[in-house]
Amino acid sequence: MRVVEAFRAAFGADPETVWRAPGRVNLIGEHTDYNDGFVLPFAVPWGVTAAVSPRPDQTIRLLSLQGSTTEPITLATREEATGWTRYAVGVLAMLGDRVRGADIALDGDVPQGAGLSSSAALEVSVASALNELHDLGLTPMEIALLSQRAENGFVGVPSGIMDQAASALCEEGHALFLDCRTLGSRSIPLDLAAHDLRILIIDTQVHHEHAGGEYAKRRAECESAARKLGVDALRDVTDLAGALERLQGDERKRVMHVVTESHRVEALVGLLRAGATREIGALLNASHLSLRDQYEVSSPELDVAVEAAVRGGARGARMTGGGFGGSAIALVDEDRLDSVRESVAAAYAERSWTPPRFLDATPAKGAHRLA
Structure with missing residues (x-):
């Protein structure tokens, strides 16, 4: 796997876990999520793969195979994050003292700028990996909410819950009918x-x-x-x-x-x-x-x-x-x-x-x- 090879080359060891989260397309229900309405997204075949290992200190090292450099970016504190690194670091920030640092390599194939929510895919893949590594016991919806808080509170984008929920909860061959107030959801068959x-x-x-x-x-x-x-x-x-x-x-x-x-x-x-x-x-x-x-x-x-x-x-x-x-x-x-x-x-x-x-x-x- 390409991201594993990149992780090994950058950090000198294999990652402890690898998670993939997809982008999404919204079939219908636009700009209703932050109005407590209904949405109907489905996950797309393209996403972000995160290879992750925890660290015993607060250092965060990040590598993106789509980045402008082949060298990892090292951050001594979460406040140093800029650009694309904010989406990954924001997840760690929202977890607070429950996690320390991490080594993270990312590989994404969501078409950039196409409105398919590569940012949510990045957040959910990292959050899912950290959830496993630290045995946090978060449900898929809790992972989606954590990722949304990272985007809202750390990155500063006032997005609703739809993108992260679709990335975390969708099932193959189905759309996700989501009530954005109650967060109740139901998988709806979409056999095109x-x-x-x-x-x-x-x-x-x-x-x-x-x-x-x-x-x-x-x-x-x-x-x-x-x-x-x-x-x-x-x-x-x-x-x-x-x-x-x-x-x-x-x-x-x-x-x-x-x-x-x-x-x-x-x-x-x-x-x-x-x-x-x-x-x-x-x-x-x-x-x-x-x-x-x-x-x-x-x-x-x-x-x-x-x-x-x-x-x-x-x-x-x-x-x-x-x-x-x-x-x-x-x-x-x-x-x-x-x-x-x-x-x-x-x-x-x-x-x-x-x-x-x-x-x-x-x-x-x-x-x-x-x-």
Whole structure:
């Protein structure tokens, strides 16, 4: 295993454990997680593998096979972490005195910038390894929550729980129906091949950073709207028409999206449970229009990808992830894959944009031990 060989070369011994955690695609339920709503992600085949050994001191040594140097980065304290190292060190920081230092080598194949949550995969793989090494007894959901705290409190990204939960809990061949308030979850069969379907990821190759600016602004708008409506979170809005009458401007639009998007998640789960997988496309389309017009987190590249995919024969398509770039997904019949790819590629070529990248997504296994 490549990461084991790298660990051995960097640190002079074999790692004590190796864990892999996947990235994720969100089938539907965007920007609902931090509003206590519902989400429906599934794990993707790409992820981050962490080879880890504990240390008796506080030193943290980190090596990434995707990093700019082949030499490990040595940190005497957790506060010295910068850049990508913050995601791994943040996990140790959240564990506090329960762990000391560690030697960590990382190898990831999540397409960078595509909105497939490589950061959650990194956090969950490291947290899972440390959980085993220190016999912490954390459940998969507790590992997800720990990883989220690392991203929120140490890295400073105000993300919800969806990404880490998907990475830690997903099952192969299933999507994860997650209630972001109660953290109750249920695996929903997503056997695309049985229906001659594929989920095609369309990576726009446009990678906008949304961690500090627009993403945080949307979250603040939702929290402000909830306060004005007298509810703990937008999940609690039951009279949408009445709520919209009490709000204006951007806050009104944000509430419209969040409330209807959570309903779309429940509707899509109902279709999957009824075996009507081929019929979910209309909900994907509606989700994208809401994200574009009400939540305003799409981009020209995402809009063109969605429109061209549907024009090329996709049953439905939507942006996925935080927005402002990244990826769209399309539900496509097996025999229309080439047509959809050609339609999107042609639309990009007409605009002289960087050609998009296409990835076939199959629901994969959540975090698991490799060695």
